[in-house]
Amino acid sequence: MxxxxxxxxxxxxxxxxxxxxxxxxxxxxxxxxxxxxxxxxxxxxxxxxxxxxxxxxxxxxxxxxxxxxxxxxxxxxxxxxxxxxxxxxxxxxxxxxxxxxxxxxxxxxxxxxxxxxxxxxRNPHVVGFRLRKEVTESAIKEAIQSLKKTDKKVTKVEVARLVGISREHVSKSYGYLFPKKDRSQPK
Structure with missing residues (x-):
């Protein structure tokens, strides 16, 4: 068949x-x-x-x-x-x-x-964002070092003021740059 x-x-x-x-x-x-x-x-x-x-x-x-x-x-x-x-x-x-x-x-x-x-x-928006983030991060690190050298208290408010951005932005996007507070120790 x-x-x-x-x-x-x-x-x-x-x-x-x-x-x-x-x-x-x-x-x-x-x-x-x-x-x-x-x-x-x-x-x-x-x-x-x-x-x-x-x-x-x-x-x-x-x-x-x-x-x-x-x-x-x-x-x-x-x-x-x-x-x-x-x-x-x-x-x-x-x-x-x-x-x-x-x-x-x-x-x-x-x-x-x-x-x-x-x-x-390749994406100019991503590259631009990364560059701005690096520049801002560098400025924050410099502000922190400057405050430490002059024996001033390092706070997000003071760093934000020195860098020229909002404290909220510092806290939200760059909080990792600040030392963690040890909350286990009593005041």
Whole structure:
């Protein structure tokens, strides 16, 4: 009893085979694309930044994200290499640092060369907030030291006054900078 497959299933299988043949990449092409992108990323041009984004995103997609609109900034040859590298990561199933010699060290250097591409450094609002927090924290520490040097009582009210922010903000956001009071000792 021989049953033929329905034509819609056959058509779907043929379409998947065609798409796979169009998208698949050889290991050799993948390696060549990664090497080209590494060479570009080690420079200091707009192509370099985008090439580094692609490589680092393929290397560690959690900590690096490629801005897809930036791909439009690439020269066609480099864009082709970027697209081959993306397809290679999927179809060859090998991380880019593993497809080239000394890849781990190369990608570590790329991450060091391009720290601004790390997700923690990409959002200007987050970066600005961190910078403001660091500046305020530093000012509070200096105010505390200044009060101690002049033998004045270190209070959140006095520190807030010296730094120029509210006592509530000092207490809520920077209370950890003040020594904990020992409440076990009687007054």
């Amino acid at each position: 021989s049953k033929e497959m329905p034509e819609d299933i056959i058509a779907t299988i043929k379409e998947q085979e065609f798409l796979h043949s169009q998208l698949s990449v050889t290991e050799i092409d993948y390696r060549a694309a990664v090497l080209l992108l590494v060479g570009v990323a080690q420079n200091d041009t707009s192509n370099a930044r985008v090439a580094a984004q692609v490589l680092l995103s393929l290397y560690n997609g959690y900590e690096y994200h490629v801005d897809l609109t930036d791909l439009g900034l690439l020269d066609y040859k480099i864009l082709q290499a970027a697209l081959i590298a993306i397809r290679g990561r999927i179809f060859v199933s090998v991380e880019p640092h593993e497809i080239i010699e000394d890849g781990q060290a190369i990608f570590k250097r790329l991450a060091q060369q391009w720290p601004t591409l790390h997700v923690d450094n």
